[in-house]
Amino acid sequence: MTNTKLDRRLFMKGVGAAAFVTGAVNLPAASAYAKGMGSMGMSMAYDLNEEYNRIGAGDFKWDGIRKMNRPYDVPYPMGVADMDFRTCPHVTEALQTRLNNECWGYEAAPEDYIDNIVAWNKARYNQTVNPKSIKNSLGVLDGVTSVLRTVTKPGDKIILHTPNYSSFFHVIPDALCELAESDLILNKDGTYDFDYDDTERLLKEGASAIIICNPQNPTGNCWTAEQLGKIGDLAEKYNAFVVADEIHCDFVNKHAKYTPYAAVNSTNAKNSATFKSASKSFNLAAHRTAYMFCDDPDFMDRVEREANHYRALMHTMGTIASNAAYKHGAQYMDDMQAYMDKNAHILQDFCAKEMKDVNYKAHEGTYLAWIDCSKVAKKLGNPMGNETVGDMMQRFFIQKAGVNLNPGEHYGRTGEGYMRMNLATQHSRLHRALEAMQSAIKNI
Numbered sequence: 001m002t003n004t005k006l007d008r009r010l011f012m013k014g015v016g017a018a019a020f021v022t023g024a025v026n027l028p029a030a031s032a033y034a035k036g037m038g039s040m041g042m043s044m045a046y047d048l049n050e051e052y053n054r055i056g057a058g059d060f061k062w063d064g065i066r067k068m069n070r071p072y073d074v075p076y077p078m079g080v081a082d083m084d085f086r087t088c089p090h091v092t093e094a095l096q097t098r099l100n101n102e103c104w105g106y107e108a109a110p111e112d113y114i115d116n117i118v119a120w121n122k123a124r125y126n127q128t129v130n131p132k133s134i135k136n137s138l139g140v141l142d143g144v145t146s147v148l149r150t151v152t153k154p155g156d157k158i159i160l161h162t163p164n165y166s167s168f169f170h171v172i173p174d175a176l177c178e179l180a181e182s183d184l185i186l187n188k189d190g191t192y193d194f195d196y197d198d199t200e201r202l203l204k205e206g207a208s209a210i211i212i213c214n215p216q217n218p219t220g221n222c223w224t225a226e227q228l229g230k231i232g233d234l235a236e237k238y239n240a241f242v243v244a245d246e247i248h249c250d251f252v253n254k255h256a257k258y259t260p261y262a263a264v265n266s267t268n269a270k271n272s273a274t275f276k277s278a279s280k281s282f283n284l285a286a287h288r289t290a291y292m293f294c295d296d297p298d299f300m301d302r303v304e305r306e307a308n309h310y311r312a313l314m315h316t317m318g319t320i321a322s323n324a325a326y327k328h329g330a331q332y333m334d335d336m337q338a339y340m341d342k343n344a345h346i347l348q349d350f351c352a353k354e355m356k357d358v359n360y361k362a363h364e365g366t367y368l369a370w371i372d373c374s375k376v377a378k379k380l381g382n383p384m385g386n387e388t389v390g391d392m393m394q395r396f397f398i399q400k401a402g403v404n405l406n407p408g409e410h411y412g413r414t415g416e417g418y419m420r421m422n423l424a425t426q427h428s429r430l431h432r433a434l435e436a437m438q439s440a441i442k443n444i
């Protein structure tokens with residue numbers, strides 16, 4: 001193990017960073033100093049180019065996928081949605097401080113935890129969050145399930161616009177409900193829209209809730225105020241509840257904008273609950289800490305009572321980590337956004353110039369790219385046995401390029417031919433992965 005104090009010093013570049021580690025300045029001052037030093041709007045405060053070694057940490061993305069695919073090596077695991085970067089040094093510092101006390105009982109969140117959630121959303125998105133309505137959750141999906149259980153009856157239909165995040169297909173039956181799938185419409189410019197007529201049809205048939213993922217995993221779409229307003233109006237007309245999963249909201253590429261569902265108008269605010277977490281933004285997924293809020297604190301109390309959500313107390317290290325992230329991590333997040341924007345453009349340029357069998361246009365939000373590999377699938381021919389087209393491509397890219405991607409079919413019935421590629425890695429690794437994919441495709 002390397003010395004973490006030294007590591008942090010190396011990770012945060014420049015005078016401001018060194019001063020932060022020694023405690024001589026607070027982060028806002030260090031950030032202000034660093035800001036504007038770099039190109040592309042990056043502060044260069046954090047060395048995101050460092051190819052941090054995750055092997056042996058026990059995570060699914062690296063160790064899990066490599067174990068599953070032996071004897072093949074998978075040097076480019078680009079599946080599971082977490083990041084290959086160290087978290088923000090303030091997070092590590094806060095966790096280390098708590099470790100100094102070796103007693104681990106039931107605990108309350110840090111005193112300024114709620115204030116920092118409110119401040120983060122206000123400062124970055126001008127979103128006003130009612131602090132009284134904020135409830136903790138041991139993960140976004142746990143909260144989504146609790147809210148769905150509160151607003152639906154067993155057997156109700158829940159609308160999911162697909163392709164959409166694969167775990168929603170499990171959350172809906174977990175809430176004792178049934179899936180009502182509505183295909184998204186692919187626009188000519190590569191963005192997506194909802195099929196409002198189809199959504200209305202499903203609502204007329206009795207669907208009682210809609211899950212919106214914003215920005216959307218896996219398409220990377222950021223929904224506009226107009227689109228979210230139309231969904232809100234439809235929900236209002238048919239008395240349906242909207243679950244707005246905005247866990248990816250901190251990742252928005254430069255040409256795009258994240259609009260919080262609940263901030264669009266009072267109708268949307270009234271008929272929804274929003275779910276967020278610092279877990280994607282600061283790579284804290286296994287810390288099991290998320291939060292949810294809505295316009296009406298009484299509704300959130302109902303969720304606690306009716307879905308037994310009060311059992312979802314809190315995770316000691318998760319709340320400490322998330323609190324430090326929101327309190328001190330604005331600069332880290334700005335840097336990360338610019339870095340992810342560049343990755344999207346690296347991929348776009350590579351597909352346009354070197355890997356024409358893969359079609360991709362820089363997406364809007366999340367760090368996930370939804371790449372059209374239908375030409376590759378065609379070249380590969382028929383899947384084996386029970387494989388889907390996506391399984392076949394996953395096997396091909398693992399075995400021939402050492403790259404793991406997620407099959408498009410995991411995200412809904414229109415996913416065939418697509419693969420989801422996690423871009424949350426270093427530029428250098430991304431380049432090597434793309435070169436390996438290109439060479440594998442050439443040799444089909």
Ligand SMILES: Cc1ncc(COP(=O)(O)O)c(C=O)c1O
Pocket residue numbers: 081138139140141142165213217245247248277279285289290
């Ligand atoms: C849209 C979306 N929601 C929720 C989650 C999972 O969140 P949690 O682990 O907090 O339940 C993910 C993880 O990839 C996701 O992409």
